[in-house]
Amino acid sequence: MREEITVPRSERGLQQEAAIKRLAERFAGQKMTYRITTLGCQMNAHDSEKLAGILRDIGFTEAEKEETADLVLYNTCCVRENAELKVYGRLGYLKGYKRRNPRMRIGLCGCMMQEPNVIAKLKKSYSWVDLIFGTHNLYRFAELLEEMYSTDSQIIELWDKADGIVEDLPSIRKHTFKASVNIMYGCDNFCTYCIVPYVRGRERSRRPEDILREIRTLAEEGVREIELLGQNVNSYGKNLAEPVTFAELLYMVSEIDGIDRIRFMTSHPKDLSDELIAAMRDCPKVCPHFHLPLQSGSNRILKRMNRHYTKEQYLDIVRKLREAVPEIAVTTDIMTGFPGETDADVEDTLYVIREARFDNAFTFIYSPREGTPAATYPDQIPEEVSKVWFDRIHTTLEEVMNARNTARIGKTLYVRAEEINSHDDTMLTGRSNENLLVHFKGDPSQIGSIIPVEIDEQMTYYLIGHPVGGPCNA
Ligand code: 5AD
Ligand code: SF4
Numbered sequence: 001m002r003e004e005i006t007v008p009r010s011e012r013g014l015q016q017e018a019a020i021k022r023l024a025e026r027f028a029g030q031k032m033t034y035r036i037t038t039l040g041c042q043m044n045a046h047d048s049e050k051l052a053g054i055l056r057d058i059g060f061t062e063a064e065k066e067e068t069a070d071l072v073l074y075n076t077c078c079v080r081e082n083a084e085l086k087v088y089g090r091l092g093y094l095k096g097y098k099r100r101n102p103r104m105r106i107g108l109c110g111c112m113m114q115e116p117n118v119i120a121k122l123k124k125s126y127s128w129v130d131l132i133f134g135t136h137n138l139y140r141f142a143e144l145l146e147e148m149y150s151t152d153s154q155i156i157e158l159w160d161k162a163d164g165i166v167e168d169l170p171s172i173r174k175h176t177f178k179a180s181v182n183i184m185y186g187c188d189n190f191c192t193y194c195i196v197p198y199v200r201g202r203e204r205s206r207r208p209e210d211i212l213r214e215i216r217t218l219a220e221e222g223v224r225e226i227e228l229l230g231q232n233v234n235s236y237g238k239n240l241a242e243p244v245t246f247a248e249l250l251y252m253v254s255e256i257d258g259i260d261r262i263r264f265m266t267s268h269p270k271d272l273s274d275e276l277i278a279a280m281r282d283c284p285k286v287c288p289h290f291h292l293p294l295q296s297g298s299n300r301i302l303k304r305m306n307r308h309y310t311k312e313q314y315l316d317i318v319r320k321l322r323e324a325v326p327e328i329a330v331t332t333d334i335m336t337g338f339p340g341e342t343d344a345d346v347e348d349t350l351y352v353i354r355e356a357r358f359d360n361a362f363t364f365i366y367s368p369r370e371g372t373p374a375a376t377y378p379d380q381i382p383e384e385v386s387k388v389w390f391d392r393i394h395t396t397l398e399e400v401m402n403a404r405n406t407a408r409i410g411k412t413l414y415v416r417a418e419e420i421n422s423h424d425d426t427m428l429t430g431r432s433n434e435n436l437l438v439h440f441k442g443d444p445s446q447i448g449s450i451i452p453v454e455i456d457e458q459m460t461y462y463l464i465g466h467p468v469g470g471p472c473n474a
Contacts, residue, residue, distance in 0.1 A: 019142035033063035040077025053170035076112035107131035114199035177448035178225035219258030293333035297352030298345035329359035329434035337386025339377035405458035
């Protein structure tokens with residue numbers, strides 16, 4: 001349900017809607033199917049929900065697997081090389097299926113498509129790809145599909161920058177009780193290893209009224225938990241005509257009836273304000289979880305990465321967060337093998353891991369990305385060396401995580417049941433307020449509810465517990 005009266009629909013939204021209608025008529029009764037594979041971050045996952053929403057409105061249903069789908073879409077990621085290699089591999093594999101099924105069409109979109117060298121390669125060697133579009137023209141998907149089906153030729157549409165923000169795209173969510181909401185797009189930070197600013201463009205914030213309207217509609221549809229998404233949510237709202245801070249936005253979202261949990265991703269340590277820490281302390285709906293990418297614990301490497309903070313400043317933020325919200329879980333991203341890194345730098349990273357006492361971390365081996373400054377640095381690290389450092393980082397992380405989780409045994413965490421456990425159907429799997437993964441005995445009727453669970457066991461990456469008392473739908 002959308003508020004059509006109070007919100008003038010944009011010209012672009014109307015064009016999209018008209019294309020959806022024409023496609024729906026064209027394919028009526030043909031039982032068309034699709035399969036979307038998403039690589040990369042939550043932003044991409046959320047974009048895929050929008051693509052699926054458009055396909056659903058056209059009348060396509062989800063196929064069980066790619067091999068039998070009429071439309072196969074890859075929403076790609078280019079942050080690391082592995083994700084790109086996977087796409088080329090799958091395209092090779094799907095070529096044979098496409099030959100046997102003349103209805104099959106293959107589409108590529110997402111960050112990788114914003115890289116000129118990728119497009120050159122696809123044009124030269126992957127002629128069986130039918131549709132290519134990028135991150136800035138996702139809302140043109142229905143119109144591009146229409147063009148692809150009408151002309152039966154390869155359609156490539158790429159824009160090198162965004163032309164504003166398009167509101168009100170339909171979307172399909174995996175869960176009925178939780179949803180992601182974009183609050184901003186792009187990134188202006190230009191960390192020297194990172195390709196995101198080049199493929200996602202400059203930082204653009206959505207207006208708070210558009211964000212709040214979307215969340216109110218979601219709450220009316222039964223959504224209880226919201227994750228606010230942006231590459232760097234701490235700088236939300238700075239460039240709006242009427243500037244708003246991220247902390248102010250959190251207070252506004254907290255006012256919305258029906259929403260009981262608010263999460264957000266991702267923050268940059270350099271502009272994390274005391275105001276935001278206070279908002280986390282004062283808004284009970286804002287979950288006690290902070291994902292704060294560290295990348296490296298060495299001041300020398302942080303400088304070379306253009307991160308604009310030191311390990312001391314980073315640890316100071318973590319200390320303030322823990323002081324304000326004692327139960328908070330702090331998670332992070334850590335990279336190793338950055339050009340010029342030494343054993344001593346890795347030692348600094350291990351020190352910060354121990355001091356910050358992370359509850360979880362995504363760890364990566366540095367992958368040079370063409371077009372970024374770090375890819376041109378002469379002192380690249382051999383993979384064998386990075387792997388040794390990567391293992392050391394993991395060992396230290398696991399020690400810290402085990403200690404953190406062991407301290408949770410006997411405590412009660414509030415866990416929203418999200419799904420039936422994939423190994424044992426008498427158990428449910430969910431996320432605690434702190435975003436910890438918890439398995440516990442329960443039945444499917446509890447999915448979507450928040451259950452108090454006493455923790456019995458810890459297994460480094462997840463916890464096992466038993467429900468105590470009745471369901472709690474606070
Ligand atoms: N190589 C490896 N990891 C990277 N990341 C970003 N760029 C690269 C790269 N070139 C990691 C960072 C970031 C996360 C989303 O991906 O740790 O926080
Ligand atoms: Fe990439 Fe840095 Fe922006 Fe994060 S903050 S998206 S790592 S440039």
